[in-house]
Amino acid sequence: MQALFVQIKCDLGKSYEVAAAIADKEISSEIYSTAGQWDLLVKFYIEDGIDIGHFVNEQVHSVAGIRDTLTIMTFRAF
Structure with missing residues (x-):
């Protein structure tokens, strides 16, 4: 699993x-x-191997009322 904000x-x-x-x-x-x-x-949290760009484009940008987004990818949790 990969976390992104x-x-x-x-x-x-x-x-x-x-x-x-x-x-x-x-x-x-x-x-x-x-x-x-x-x-x-x-x-x-998305499964490893899932394309982050496609996830954000298809799952997030499809929500009405969103004007702009900034995706922050993470690498390691401490």
């Missing part, structure tokens, strides 16, 4: 709807609201 910028007033839609898809481990440039920080 995706920071999400939502359309104005849509943060809670986007968070709920991602939670309903049951694809994330944790979802946090954040302050600043990004509205949400979402942690995903």
Whole structure:
């Protein structure tokens, strides 16, 4: 399993709807609201060998109300 984080910028007033839609898809481990440039920080675990770009494109970008994303790949947990 590989962990990755995706920071999400939502359309104005849509943060809670986007968070709920991602939670309903049951694809994330944790979802946090954040302050600043990004509205949400979402942690995903994906199986080894799964293409991260395809996962984010197909599973995350398909959620209505998302304006922009920044994917942070992880390498090792301490």
